[in-house]
Amino acid sequence: MKGVVFNLLEEIVTLHYGLSAWDELLEKTQLEGAYTSLGSYPDTDFWKLVAAAAAAKGKSDDEIVRWFGRGALPLLAKRYPHFLTPHTHTRAFLLTLNDIIHPEVRKIYPGADVPVFDFDISTPDSLAIGYKSARKLCAFAEGMIEGAAVHYGERVEITQPQCMKHGDEQCLLICSFQSATQR
Amino acid sequence: MTSAMEPHAAWQKRYERERKARLEAEAIAEKSTRELYELIQNLKKAAAELRQAKEAAQAASVAKGNFLANMSHEIRTPMNAIIGMTELVLDTELTDTQHEYLAMVREAGNSLLSLLNDTLDFSKIEAGKLELDSDVFGLRERLGDAMKSMAFRAHGKGLELAYHVHSEVPDALLGDASRLRQIVVNLVGNAIKFTTQGEVVLDVACTSQTDATADIHFTVTDTGIGIPANKLESIFDSFEQADMSTTRQFGGTGLGLAISSRLVELMGGRIWAESEPGRGSGFHFTVKFSLAAERPSEAQPPQTVFPHDVRALIVDDNATNRLILNEMLSNWGMQATSVATVAEGLAALRAAYDARQPIHLVITDCHMPGEDGFDLAEKINRNSQLADIQLIMLTSGSEPDDIRRCEQLGVVAHLLKPVKQSELLDAIGLALGLQVTEAEMPLEEARKLGALRILLAEDSIVNQKLALGLLQKHGHDVTVANNGKQAVAAIDGECFDLVLMDIQMPEMDGLEATAVVRAKEMKSGRHVPIIALTAHAMAEDRERCLKAGMDGYVSKPIRARELFDTIAALIATEVPAQSGKTPPAMQGQATTEPATSADALIHWTVALQTAQGNQDFLKELVQLLLEESARLFVEIHAAIKEQDAKTLQRAAHTLKSSLKALGASSVAQAAERLETIGRENRLSDANAAASLLHQRFDPLKIELLAFLAGETTIA
Numbered sequence: 037m038k039g040v041v042f043n044l045l046e047e048i049v050t051l052h053y054g055l056s057a058w059d060e061l062l063e064k065t066q067l068e069g070a071y072t073s074l075g076s077y078p079d080t081d082f083w084k085l086v087a088a089a090a091a092a093k094g095k096s097d098d099e100i101v102r103w104f105g106r107g108a109l110p111l112l113a114k115r116y117p118h119f120l121t122p123h124t125h126t127r128a129f130l131l132t133l134n135d136i137i138h139p140e141v142r143k144i145y146p147g148a149d150v151p152v153f154d155f156d157i158s159t160p161d162s163l164a165i166g167y168k169s170a171r172k173l174c175a176f177a178e179g180m181i182e183g184a185a186v187h188y189g190e191r192v193e194i195t196q197p198q199c200m201k202h203g204d205e206q207c208l209l210i211c212s213f214q215s216a217t218q219r
Numbered sequence: 220m221t222s223a224m225e226p227h228a229a230w231q232k233r234y235e236r237e238r239k240a241r242l243e244a245e246a247i248a249e250k251s252t253r254e255l256y257e258l259i260q261n262l263k264k265a266a267a268e269l270r271q272a273k274e275a276a277q278a279a280s281v282a283k284g285n286f287l288a289n290m291s292h293e294i295r296t297p298m299n300a301i302i303g304m305t306e307l308v309l310d311t312e313l314t315d316t317q318h319e320y321l322a323m324v325r326e327a328g329n330s331l332l333s334l335l336n337d338t339l340d341f342s343k344i345e346a347g348k349l350e351l352d353s354d355v356f357g358l359r360e361r362l363g364d365a366m367k368s369m370a371f372r373a374h375g376k377g378l379e380l381a382y383h384v385h386s387e388v389p390d391a392l393l394g395d396a397s398r399l400r401q402i403v404v405n406l407v408g409n410a411i412k413f414t415t416q417g418e419v420v421l422d423v424a425c426t427s428q429t430d431a432t433a434d435i436h437f438t439v440t441d442t443g444i445g446i447p448a449n450k451l452e453s454i455f456d457s458f459e460q461a462d463m464s465t466t467r468q469f470g471g472t473g474l475g476l477a478i479s480s481r482l483v484e485l486m487g488g489r490i491w492a493e494s495e496p497g498r499g500s501g502f503h504f505t506v507k508f509s510l511a512a513e514r515p516s517e518a519q520p521p522q523t524v525f526p527h528d529v530r531a532l533i534v535d536d537n538a539t540n541r542l543i544l545n546e547m548l549s550n551w552g553m554q555a556t557s558v559a560t561v562a563e564g565l566a567a568l569r570a571a572y573d574a575r576q577p578i579h580l581v582i583t584d585c586h587m588p589g590e591d592g593f594d595l596a597e598k599i600n601r602n603s604q605l606a607d608i609q610l611i612m613l614t615s616g617s618e619p620d621d622i623r624r625c626e627q628l629g630v631v632a633h634l635l636k637p638v639k640q641s642e643l644l645d646a647i648g649l650a651l652g653l654q655v656t657e658a659e660m661p662l663e664e665a666r667k668l669g670a671l672r673i674l675l676a677e678d679s680i681v682n683q684k685l686a687l688g689l690l691q692k693h694g695h696d697v698t699v700a701n702n703g704k705q706a707v708a709a710i711d712g713e714c715f716d717l718v719l720m721d722i723q724m725p726e727m728d729g730l731e732a733t734a735v736v737r738a739k740e741m742k743s744g745r746h747v748p749i750i751a752l753t754a755h756a757m758a759e760d761r762e763r764c765l766k767a768g769m770d771g772y773v774s775k776p777i778r779a780r781e782l783f784d785t786i787a788a789l790i791a792t793e794v795p796a797q798s799g800k801t802p803p804a805m806q807g808q809a810t811t812e813p814a815t816s817a818d819a820l821i822h823w824t825v826a827l828q829t830a831q832g833n834q835d836f837l838k839e840l841v842q843l844l845l846e847e848s849a850r851l852f853v854e855i856h857a858a859i860k861e862q863d864a865k866t867l868q869r870a871a872h873t874l875k876s877s878l879k880a881l882g883a884s885s886v887a888q889a890a891e892r893l894e895t896i897g898r899e900n901r902l903s904d905a906n907a908a909a910s911l912l913h914q915r916f917d918p919l920k921i922e923l924l925a926f927l928a929g930e931t932t933i934a
Binding site: 143146 | 245248249252257
């Protein structure tokens with residue numbers, strides 16, 4: 037896993053709970069914690085930190101990962117604004133993942149293992165996203181989608197009728213978007 | 220001072236600063252990585268484009284090569300017809316002008332063919348497709364053959380052509396003799412082309428030798444126009460001659476030197492030129508040859524040593540020739556003296572006689588300024604003191620009369636210059652009555668094949684006619700098959716001594732037919748030699764033929780020499796029964812000496828030569844002559860009666876040619892007189908001439924019939 041993921045996690049934890057909270061997580065997990073964005077680190081480091089945070093907050097790993105995804109998006113939007121500014125809706129933004137954003141990620145982080153999404157665009161207001169990855173980070177995807185919806189001032193409802201964690205071949209995220217002001 | 224004493228705010232500030240620096244560093248690294256990525260992508264794209272371009276170029280080059288091979292095939296086939304048919308027409312009755320024009324057609328055809336070969340060779344070399352053969356060969360004999368092939372051109376321009384292989388140069392070598400010949404012919408040919416007077420000399424020396432290899436240094440020097448110093452390097456480049464005006468003056472594509480240079484490179488040698496404009500040029504090349512373990516079939520017999528008291532005189536106005544001949548004779552243990560003029564020669568002969576050390580052998584050049592070789596021969600003949608001297612004449616072969624004069628003057632042997640060591644050795648052996656050559660069958664002898672039963676498998680009518688004409692002219696019995704199927708059927712039904720097989724034929728091609736024949740032979744245990752006839756000139760084609768079970772390969776257009784050489788080589792090795800058979804003429808059972816005096820009706824030795832040494836074949840020829848002459852006499856009388864000059868000329872001409880071929884020269888002269896009468900339309904003289912012809916022919920007929928009845932034996 038690329039160091040940038042750990043940097044984002046540190047930043048969010050620090051933002052919400054202070055510098056010492058991150059120090060505590062590192063202490064609990066016995067990790068050194070010197071992560072740089074361009075480096076690659078074991079996936080197990082990530083899951084150890086997630087598990088420690090989940091234990092501290094009394095939540096599940098998936099809930100922590102989803103919260104992380106939600107928090108990560110605005111940070112990425114600040115760092116790489118040019119990916120978000122061309123769009124006004126979450127749906128349109130998401131559809132650029134495979135062809136624009138992830139290829140760019142691979143350029144900056146050689147060796148980055150980014151997923152390829154399987155989009156079903158047959159309905160205008162919703163989007164069915166197929167996700168298949170050995171990392172099984174569907175919760176992170178959900179969080180990011182929610183974060184994106186916030187960014188574009190939309191509301192999104194995500195259901196997940198299929199999940200690899202439940203033995204399905206792939207995860208299926210069905211997202212329905214609504215303009216926040218329509219309510 | 221310790222950090223613990225510092226306020227928390229200072230640490231916070233430092234942390235923020237470090238963190239900012241790290242983020243900036245990461246951002247810079249990300250940017251660089253991205254740029255690097257773009258660069259790599261561009262490089263990959265460029266590499267892919269280059270690869271594509273390279274593949275396209277390679278494909279184009281292969282296509283070009285194939286195109287060239289096809290072109291060569293397509294051009295060769297009609298060339299085959301043009302040259303071959305021209306040769307056949309040249310053998311028929313023609314006016315002098317027609318003969319001259321057709322000879323020019325044949326010449327032009329041959330130049331076109333050699334140009335085609337050059338182009339093909341060059342493209343093969345450039346494509347890295349030229350493979351060198353590695354066979355055992357005799358250097359002196361091969362070089363001699365190559366030089367002889369240039370003799371006509373050199374002598375035609377009045378140039379002296381000589382070659383000199385130093386005695387230390389090993390003779391049995393392993394390498395590509397035909398490519399070596401190509402280089403030599405190119406360089407010598409060029410030298411002849413650019414020289415108007417003087418000499419062209421090939422000198423061959425050995426610069427170093429180990430147990431396994433020898434470095435041979437070839438030098439071709441001429442006394443021609445020379446080459447300016449600034450052109451010496453570039454002349455070996457493609458399409459270059461010394462300058463464009465040279466091209467205009469002398470013609471040629473300039474490919475010869477480029478090919479020679481590449482061939483020398485392929486042979487692991489070096490080629491270079493030295494020159495002084497106006498004084499001539501020297502072309503040098505070196506080749507490292509492996510020494511052959513076994514002796515090649517055509518190699519020199521081991522050094523022959525003559526008795527020490529053999530004294531020889533060399534008369535030649537050319538210093539190079541004197542030097543070469545002198546060295547050859549000295550190497551053979553003879554006491555040789557050389558002089559430049561006939562007068563000096565005669566003085567030397569007389570002085571030797573007076574000193575009681577008479578000279579036994581004189582080797583003289585034929586053409587010399589002032590008194591020539593014939594004058595010398597005449598003077599020797601007239602002097603009774605010198606009567607025992609044996610004379611060998613070196614001719615340039617440009618004067619057809621030379622040979623006749625040599626015979627008249629009792630010259631033992633006349634040799635075409637440049638002289639091969641082997642032929643000089645034979646001639647001296649003949650002159651001195653010594654058996655110097657080994658019992659090996661010389662090359663010329665090998666070509667004198669007995670009549671063979673040959674199957675010709677060829678679909679093109681023109682090529683059929685051509686091959687038929689050539690083969691039947693040499694007395695072979697030819698059956699024709701129009702395709703591979705017919706060929707297989709014919710071989711099933713009859714025993715042939717040889718099969719000539721075209722490769723591309725309808726129904727069944729030559730390769731397939733050969734495979735079928737070979738498969739059948741697995742059962743019968745026979746092996747009929749099969750020679751491929753093909754217009755394809757690539758080395759791979761040759762391999763395909765041999766793979767299919769063929770024994771030899773002759774490329775079209777068929778040239779008589781190549782064809783008969785190939786046949787002779789095959790028949791000698793493949794059919795022991797043939798090669799072992801001594802022609803009847805050789806079975807020393809001479810009972811009656813054939814008439815050989817000047818007024819003889821028929822020169823049996825000439826006749827036997829025409830019959831290629833085969834007495835049975837000679838009988839057939841005699842039989843044919845008798846039949847043909849009977850028919851022609853009827854035609855001649857009818858023509859005289861009907862005042863038909865043209866028919867008279869043609870019939871008399873045919874009779875004359877046949878008589879000449881069999882060595883019946885005095886009768887042939889009578890026929891020629893009638894021919895002239897016909898051509899000049901002087902029919903009033905015809906009756907007298909015809910009766911003279913009869914007078915001479917009748918006793919000849921009696922002698923011919925006696926021969927047929929077995930009353931005359933020719934040894």
